[in-house]
Amino acid sequence: MNAQLLVLAKTPVPGRVKTRLCPPCTPEQAARIAAASLADTLDAGTAATIKRRCLVVEGDHPAPEGWHRVAQRGVSLGERLAHAFADTRVSGTGSLLIGMDTPQVDAGLLSAAARRLAEDDADAVLGCAEDGGWWVLGLRDPAHGRALRHVPMSRSDTGALTRAALADRGLRIVELPAQRDVDTSADASAVAKLCSPDSRFARTVAELISPLEFA
Template sequence: MSQTRIIVFAKAPLPGQVKTRLIPALGPEGAARLARKMLLSTLERSLAAGLGPVELCMSPGPTDPAWQGLPLPPGLTLSDQGDGNLGERMARAAERGLAQAPRVLLTGTDCPALTPARLRAAAEQLHRHDMVIHPALDGGYVLLGLTRFSPRLFADIPWSTAQVAPLTLSRIDELGWSLHRAEPLSDIDEPGDLDRLSAHWCSS
């Protein structure tokens, strides 16, 4: 069994409910359009990596009308993030994923720089390390890869702060697991981040 399972976390791209920190720059509709493009691009890149199953872990769940009309690519596995804070939802997905595959890559939809080549490189590092992380420039992370599970990695983390990656790294040290730290990448959360995108991303 050599597959790597990619689990993509995403909210339904509804105006006023996604990319809220970008609303001052793009408006609710523009922020939702960007979220939709980034979601679909992330899924296409994840499938193009050719590593194994790609799971879209959805909020709300896949049967909710919020997802109607979204042209999801074929070949995905769909799941419900369920209740709880982000750490609790990620922990459930990671534990479930590792019951189905020897390696799991967890990611969101905010990093266009997470190319198929980078996804394949992260999966390759999991042949030699327990974990791999792509930190984000803002102090979070855009990808976390695992071959082992501990709820400690996701508990009591102040999500959406600059402490996410440092605390996660300290937890990995506590567990004594081997880690490959990949290059930091940009995610797109704040109006200033839009300068890193080409014009077509924010067009209608």
């Protein structure tokens, strides 16, 4: 089975992204951190062994060369996720969706997740986040993404509720390693330590957040 990678993202506009970083960051600094996180995520996706790549974006952020681009639809996050799977569906191709909040995820991890989704015992792969949400969801049949429409998002039980919604459809779910995503400045500092020191995210956090921690 072939697989495609979907990256769900917001254009890094001050006041519209990473608002939980403020304070200590200003809206402009938070947008710079979001931009670095998105850029590193797209780089990892470009390097991954995956057939097709698509940026599902809110706003006018361009897709990298070789990527497809689809505008987000829907009001709630659950609706936008469901539409992301539906609007990018390709016959015979599974979909692996991640956000822009885990810049520590590399090409090897994404490639491994896609391979796991292709195995016969997996209808879905789910990687939960340390805060109770999830950082990746892969569906062998993207039509099952409609199960997300009514799953409450951004809660400590979102991962568990997502798992239950998929199980209710009879899907065989394979768990992937948990990751920490970036919501707060403490998250950003912790995740930066998991990234390569010369990554955009690590360098941006070192410039903008690290000095504030010692102010």
